[in-house]
Amino acid sequence: MKEIRKTWIPLPKIPLIDWLPDNIKLPSEDSDNAGYYRVEYVPYFWGVMHALDSSVSWMVVMQKAAQIGWTVLLAADICKCAVTDPARILMLFPKDEKGRLFMDEKLVLIIEGSPAVSRVIDVTTSRKGGSRVTRKKFPGGEVRTVGSNSISNVKSTTARRGYVEEPDDTNKDVGDQGDAIRHLRERLKRMRNKKLIIGGTPAVADLSQIEHYTRLGTMRVLPVTCHECGDAHVLDWENVSWLQKEGGTPHPVFGLHQPETAVYTCPHCGSAWDDYRRQANILQTCKTARESGDGFAGWVKTQCSEGFEPNDMEPIETFHELSELYVCIPGTGLAEVVRDYLEAEHEAESGDESARIVFQNNKLGRPYQYAANQLLDHEKLCEAAEDYPELSCPAGGLLVTVGIDVQHDRLAILIRVFGRNEESWQLYWGEIDGDTADKRDDCWGALDKLVFQSFKHERFGEIRAAAVSIDASDGSTSNAVYHWVRTRDKKYRGVLVMAIKGDSHDFGSKEIFTQPRPVDYKNPKRRTKADRHGVRIYIVGTHKAKDLIAKRLLGTSAYMHSCKQVRQDYWAQVTAEVKAPSKKHRGKLVWQPRPGKRNEGLDTEVYALHAAHAMNMHKKTEAKWSAIEARLGQRTLFSEPEINHSSEQPKPAVKKARRPAQPVGSLLDS
Incomplete structure (x- = not known):
């Protein structure tokens, strides 16, 4: 009866730092320091343990170096959860195989060697017990590992506790349905007392997932006190x-x-710390802070949310750049780190930067900044914007083009006018809300009124769009896009309206504009969905376009003017991508969106540039620019009536004859 009564009495809430030494035993197969967990070997984790225990913080993030004991800490935290506060636990790994290795080489070995845990968690793989290689059951819950490479994995059942291992390696567009980590967050969203723990080494600066999530919270750092001068850094x-x-x-x-x-x-007094002194200073710093009542054991905020004090626990607690210099595990030292550094620098001198990247990521816990990748600063671009009226064309503008990006719930539109020497001026950036999959939705009529209107011109009275490129790459909205392109191409004969798609295999070899492939009328099986809708698809060389736009924004190519009056999120969106090596494409330099950033601004710039190249803007001679000026001057003298946007509007008394439709080739030569 006494044993049964114990199961009815709630267990006291023991802090993780106190629970580990008595309950977790590290196996000899996976550790040089086998035996019960010794928290004095990892004082830099004491503050993290405090955040893991907290009911205030629902997200805990650690941006760290590799091989500092993080995965063992996660396994130990899972064990404590199973024993003291059971719940369903999901662990997200880059691939399924990584999850299996974690189970086999970390979690199962720790469970089997820890009597207090092995009595609770079933490590067998018997179907009768419900456990599998990637799923371990325990009373009141289970721990399951899933890979980010399958949408069915990350859209699995709800959980109260989630872990993400190496977020920079997880799939950022799993099944074309978005980021795997965000899908995991959705699994936790409706749960009370939820907890999401994310930890890993960063990869490329401004593309790193762990860097992004670290910036969401407190960005704590751990200053260490010098034994000589007493100053901390x-x-x-x-x-x-x-x-x-x-x-x-x-x-x-x-x-x-x-x-x-x-x-x-020490940068303050110049005293030299050998490995013993360095580790002793770290341990003493954390111990002194904890004894003084600081649960974070010396970790201090560098970013404080509104309404919170510096010592407060916050909903998102993040720990920033924990490098290998903090490691106190016996057998580790600075000599090995220096050897890795010298080896990396030696290889970099011969042109191989890979070892230098590994050192920066895995040893220092920092994202690598490519020297060749000069980042665009959206704040500086915003400051450089010019104060001219929106939807009003400056004197040098002669050729108006439009780029349209189609999202499920909105249309993003950029209108830009080009002139001599490929100089251009932004006339408009904004969005129209609507159900873009429905061709009858009001958003398409609103788009007509915006795109096909007459724009005021500083010299010539008015000017109209010459070409429009609209994104047709999304299968769920493509029917509506094809309908809009086909009907507007017939309605507005003077405007080249193009349905476009990017080339998924383009790494800079595809030209910005190429003629669409001819329709194979002899072989119906080879006809595409666009062919059946009577629309030709133009493939965009997105990488060359983004390269060119980046140069122009940086001021190293033809100048791109922007309008200070446009919607203020434009500059953040046009700088939302970074060109860096891609793991998915075997290290090739690829334009990639920064985590959590919207990039419709850049996409619409690409599409407007594509439309300009379709009109041979980049090939026009002085004689052709002068001819355009002459036509615009004539239009000023003999202005045309406004385009009729609505069938309900009365028709003009005198109907002006439209010129016959021109083939694409003749339009490009004009």
């Missing part, structure tokens, strides 16, 4: 130094450098 690689030999035969990789002499130097 965040450990930095710049403070590591070592000796060089004065002569002798240089090492083929290390040269005259002596990694074994590496020490850490």
